[in-house]
Amino acid sequence: MTTYVIRRLLDLAFVLFGVSVLIFMMLRLIPGDAVAIMLGANIDITPERIEALRRQLGLHLPLHQQYAQWLGGVLQGDFGRSVWTGRPVADEIVGRLPVTLQLSFMALAFAIVVSFPLGMLAAGARGGRADAVVRLASIVGLTLPSFWVGVLLLYVTSMYLPAWPTIGYVPFVEDPVGNLARMALPTFAVALPMIAALTRILRSSLLDVLSLDYIRTGKAKGLATRTLFYKHALRNAMIPVITVIGVQVGYLLSGVVVIEQVFAIPGLGRLVIGAINERNYPLAQGVILVATVVFVFVNLVVDLAYAWIDPRVEYT
């Protein structure tokens, strides 16, 4: 187990290296000269000013040298400085990360808490009315864009519950009630597609397991339906669900980016959108790299969770 974790962490180093190259190249492949965007449709642009800014940002170097400089810094914990504010990128990220993590974990927890009963209900009532309703609702949930859901929720609450503070962000430590009140709608909007996906996968996975021989054997030897369902079927049905949770965390992060925009929440998503629009290379690279690390770690945790759920899984 320990060797497995170490090996996975070594893999992580390779993944991050690949990702760092990809991020670096992709940002630079976006059409539009970074310096031209910064100077904008300014009336006093001279070739000298453009060249001076290019040097100041290190953009006059060949690409591989720019990359080496950046990577060298990152390996020493120096992500560079944000082009606009001049603040260290690491500081900018540390300021935003808690906001995005709170929203992501609340959405993840909410999705799990809601989807499990729904999935079990649908599987238990297979072919019945409850099953049909859950299946229909999950399709709707999957197809509604979270952006649209967010705007709709905002409008409905502003019409019918105008006293509910729905926009913006206050830190939890400053005002716990205000924080949760503002996080409720974005959490729901981000969690909705995940609830739908998890419910569907849990239902079908449960149905698969319930049709297996050992369940029939259990039933034949007189096990109570409850015990059979919760202890024997559910646990075995969990493996694909856990896998999907891992994958969904990736979608979750992208959903958070959009929802932060809608609800004016100052998280990593807002930071990265702004950074890409202004071609703030060091900032955009830093945020995407951090998001990648989070995603890869979540997947590692998911892989480790298999063993906890299914003791037959061994890591070598």
Add this chain to the structure above:
Amino acid sequence: MKRFALLVVACVGLAFAQTGTLELAVDSSPAGLDPHKVTAFSSFAVISQVYDGLLEINADLQLEGALAESYTISDDGLVYTFTLRDDVVFHNGRAFGAEDVVYSLERILDPETGSPQASRFNQVANAEAVDARTVVFTLTEPFAPFLSNMPNLYVVPREVVEEHGDLQQVAVGTGPFALAEVVPDTFLRLEANADYYRPGEPGVATLRYNVVPEASTRAAGLRTGTYHLIPDVDPTTALTLGSAPNVTLLEVPGLAYTLVGMNVTREPFDDPRVRRAINLALDREELVDGVFLGNAVPAGPLSEALTDWAVPTETFPCYAHDPAAARELLAEAGYPDGFEFTILTFGTRRDVADTAQVVQAQLERAGLNVTVNVAEFGTFVQDWSNSNFDAFVSLNGGNIDPDGYMHRTFITGGSTNVFQYSDPTVDALLERGRTTADVAERQSIYTELQSALACEGPIAHLNYGTLFSAHRAEVQGFEQIATGNLRYLRSVTLR
């Protein structure tokens, strides 16, 4: 008796004590706050509360005194003498004086600063603080628009610049509000300046700029009363807010205009007949309805908001939509079957992208074969500044003095003359326009220029859109200005 009068003043002063927090919803955080360095509207929305210029622009687009109480201009138009107020202090407590004006001008003109405002003050040969209250500018040549640039001469304190290097992160001015707190991407908080020189202002104790990127979120926040005022509302949102309870919608004709720009070094746009034909083929009324939902007017080279200068668009013969005449003119120019070209544009502004599509359809009705290339904004700017286009559709900002926009745009080699337009008659008029002091004579020069440029210039001016703002019923005393400047925030009180 005298004592009694003082007492009354003191009571009035107390009655005006600032209370309350005015919550604004704005679309983006200012990228920096140095009044001599930034160009973004989001930055100036804050800067205009913190800093003052020598003069300022009121709701009628006329100049008024700010830091300067009065001014005189010598008969030859070369010497401007400003008398400054003597009751102004910076937010750090130091008294403001003529030396600060000279320092600020020198900072703008210093190439090290790289100020985008520098070209406004190129004509200044010498600036001198004669005494604490008098500053004298001597120009190299008469420059009629000089006064109209005085609102941009934001006065900053030397010691703060020297301590911090620049003013992007700190802000110490003389304005009605002082910067108190910045939380990036969340809000900026400004507190009332207790020593502000205009009695009774500002009317609120705190100004909070909440950064809310989504237009629909800003609108929802205004409906619920989370926000008191949205300075800039797009036409679609304005439509929904117009009927909302307890919300007042304001509108003024803007100075910014949509346009088709043509590269006159490329065939067939080098032919004035083709440019006139494009104007004839365009239907500006249809653009008003289709793109702006009726909230715009057809545009001549100057906005009708500039009542002293603008020529009514009805007087331009090529503004009568006439595709048949356009076809005839094209045939005459040697293009009986039309021609093919690409319109460059960008997608980040809905009004611009929609305009490009409607323009494409209108020109195709006149027999032209138009491709629209919606480029990413950075690419657009790059191609635009390199004159790498056949034609483009975009949006340009305006200026209260006609020279401010026309000179740099139409003069041979001008800094925003990306069309590479060059016409000796126009050049001569533009130079005369800026060196002539007599207002009536200037007006006739700019009338001539507008007629010369409207139909055969490198720009087909399309529409001036209406600017909207919206505020809650409890907000009193706010006025909107066509330039988008928010100086009236200082008169706002909350009921």
